[in-house]
Amino acid sequence: MDEEKYKLKKLIEQLSRIRGRHTELVSFYIPAGYNLATAANQISSELSTSQNVKSKTVRTNVGIALERILAELRKYNKTPDNGLVIFSGNVSEVEGKPDYKIWTIIPPEKINVKIYRCDQKFITEPLQDLVEEKRTFGLVVLDTREVTLGILNGKNIRIIKSMESNVMGKFKAGGQSAPRFHREREEQIKEFFKDVNQLMMKSFGDNPNIIGIIIGGPGPAKEEFVEGGYLHDYLRKKIIGIKDIGYTDEEGIYELVNKSQDLLEKEAIMEEKRILDKFFTNIAKDNGMSVYGELEIRKKLELGAVEILIISDSLPLEKADEFSNLAHKFSTEVIFVSESTNEGKQLKEMGGLGAILRYKL
Numbered sequence: 384m385d386e387e388k389y390k391l392k393k394l395i396e397q398l399s400r401i402r403g404r405h406t407e408l409v410s411f412y413i414p415a416g417y418n419l420a421t422a423a424n425q426i427s428s429e430l431s432t433s434q435n436v437k438s439k440t441v442r443t444n445v446g447i448a449l450e451r452i453l454a455e456l457r458k459y460n461k462t463p464d465n466g467l468v469i470f471s472g473n474v475s476e477v478e479g480k481p482d483y484k485i486w487t488i489i490p491p492e493k494i495n496v497k498i499y500r501c502d503q504k505f506i507t508e509p510l511q512d513l514v515e516e517k518r519t520f521g522l523v524v525l526d527t528r529e530v531t532l533g534i535l536n537g538k539n540i541r542i543i544k545s546m547e548s549n550v551m552g553k554f555k556a557g558g559q560s561a562p563r564f565h566r567e568r569e570e571q572i573k574e575f576f577k578d579v580n581q582l583m584m585k586s587f588g589d590n591p592n593i594i595g596i597i598i599g600g601p602g603p604a605k606e607e608f609v610e611g612g613y614l615h616d617y618l619r620k621k622i623i624g625i626k627d628i629g630y631t632d633e634e635g636i637y638e639l640v641n642k643s644q645d646l647l648e649k650e651a652i653m654e655e656k657r658i659l660d661k662f663f664t665n666i667a668k669d670n671g672m673s674v675y676g677e678l679e680i681r682k683k684l685e686l687g688a689v690e691i692l693i694i695s696d697s698l699p700l701e702k703a704d705e706f707s708n709l710a711h712k713f714s715t716e717v718i719f720v721s722e723s724t725n726e727g728k729q730l731k732e733m734g735g736l737g738a739i740l741r742y743k744l
Contacts, residue, residue, distance in 0.1 A: 386707055387491050389719040392514040393700040394508045398486065401474050403503045407444040408472035410506040412498035413453055415466040423456045425499060430587045444473040445501060451485045466494040520647065521581075521587040521596035521621065523698065524606045524628060524635035527572050529577050532586050533636040534593075535647075540640060542633050543586050548575040553629050572604075576613040583618055595623035595650050599639040600631055623650055658718055659726035662693060662737050675730075680706070680738045687713040688740050692741040695735035696726065706736060 401408065413422045425711040448471040455469055462696040465633055468488040475482035492513050500506050515537060522533035522540075527550045532543040550571040551564070558697055587593050596618060598605050608614070614622075624646040628638045640647075665673035673682055683689050683707070692710040694703050696719055707717045718726050 386719065387716055389694075389696060390700065390704070391488070391491065391510065392696070393703070394486065394488070394502065395510050395514065395628045397700070398470055398505045399507050401505060403444075403472060403474070404476075404478060405438065405441045405444070406501055406503050407441055407448065408474075408502055408505050409445070409448045409452065409470070410498060410500045410502070411471075412494060412496050412506075412509060413462055413467040414495050414497050415462065415464060417462050417466070417497065419459060419462045422462070423453060426452050426456065429499065429501075436711040444483075447481075448472045448485075451483065455485060455487050463489045465490045465492060468494070468510060472505075484688075502719055503575040505569075505641070518594055518647075518650065519590070519592040520623075521583070521590075521593050522597045522636050522639055523583065523596065524602045524639055525579060525598070525608065525630045526564045526602055526631050527575065529631050530582065530638055531632055532582065533633075533639075534590075535640055536592075540636060542636060544582060545632065546578065546582060548572075548578075550575055572607075573613075576611065578607050579608065580613050580615055580618065584591075584615055587621070588615070588617060593621065595646070597624050597626065597639060597643050597646060598622065599626040599628040599635065600628070600640070601629055655718065655720040656724050656726060658691060658693060658739075659720060659724065659730065659737075662739055663726060663729070665739065672740050673737065675733045675737045675742065676735060677706075677734065680736050681709070683738055683740060683744070684709050684713060684715065686713075686744070688742060688744055689713070689715045689738045690741040691716045691718055691739040693730065693737040695731045696721050697731045698735035702735075 411426070413419070423655065426449055428444060430453070432446045433442060433449060435443065451471050452469050453530050459467070468490060469485065471485040472483070473481045488510070490510065490513055494509060496509050497507070498506060520535040522535055524531050527548060529545065529547045531545045534541045534543060551568050587596065609622060609625060624643060626639055626642045628635055628642060630638055637726060662673045674680055680689070684692070692706060692715050694706065694717065710717050720730065722728050722731055
């Protein structure tokens with residue numbers, strides 16, 4: 384996960400834990416392209432309406448939260464390109480001792496939802512969708528009759544292309560010998576598989592974001608296609624799995640995704656696992672190229688000797704900020720890793736920080 388999304392993820396976790404004593408926590412989502420003046424007018428209107436709230440405490444707290452949002456909106460000339468999200472309210476856990484806070488977030492990606500909500504909790508679900516890993520996979524479902532191609536990006540599935548074959552049915556017509564029929568049908572299947580390869584190259588070959596391809600379909604055709612030497616070498620190396628499914632149309636693409644969650648989850652953690660493997664291999668070899676512990680890492684960072692700083696997502700945000708900011712001063716790459724692997728759990732137990740060095744000291 385990149386640094387910006389990691390920090391947003393930790394902030395979302397913090398916001399999600401906050402509970403108001405009354406319905407006085409305000410969440411305000413302004414979508415990309417929305418008129419900022421219109422948004423400000425809505426908050427002004429809500430501020431006027433809040434004066435009708437019977438409870439003096441709630442009326443005061445909501446009013447202050449809305450006034451702070453208005454003050455924040457005045458800092459902008461227009462809505463940022465990706466939209467704007469503001470959380471404001473009294474977050475105190477003690478009655479009678481208010482603690483008014485405001486958080487303003489420019490999302491890392493465009494948001495299309497418009498939300499105004501005054502509740503006992505902040506509405507963070509739309510932001511949570513943005514911090515989920517969005518890796519791209521190619522999807523192919525086929526048999527000897529047709530093929531359908533799709534793209535999976537995060538949770539979004541897009542159908543690219545469908546193509547029917549000219550392969551004859553399994554049963555021969557009258558007046559044709561069985562051996563000849565089977566020979567001709569096999570040739571047609573081969574030609575169809577070659578066409579599928581070309582279609583895949585056009586759809587996936589020039590997309591550097593695709594980290595894997597999953598192939599599915601009913602019957603043995605999918606295995607024959609993958610194992611029969613029809614695939615371009617570039618595509619063959621991208622294959623991460625083959626799944627049995629019942630359909631080869633658009634419905635089959637969705638079925639393929641549903642049945643491939645094990646592959647998708649495994650692939651999503653492979654990149655960080657490779658970094659952690661290198662880190663722990665260096666430690667096992669005792670070659671001086673990996674270090675851990677705050678004091679040791681800080682020392683190596685200040686010497687400019689760290690190539691990759693590894694931060695566990697279990698580390699408190701303040702500590703992660705401190706070390707990532709120090710790393711950036713020396714052009715050190717910063718990688719945030721989860722606890723979803725044994726290596727990630729081990730890093731957490733070691734303090735949540737690791738470093739791979741540029742050179743041995």
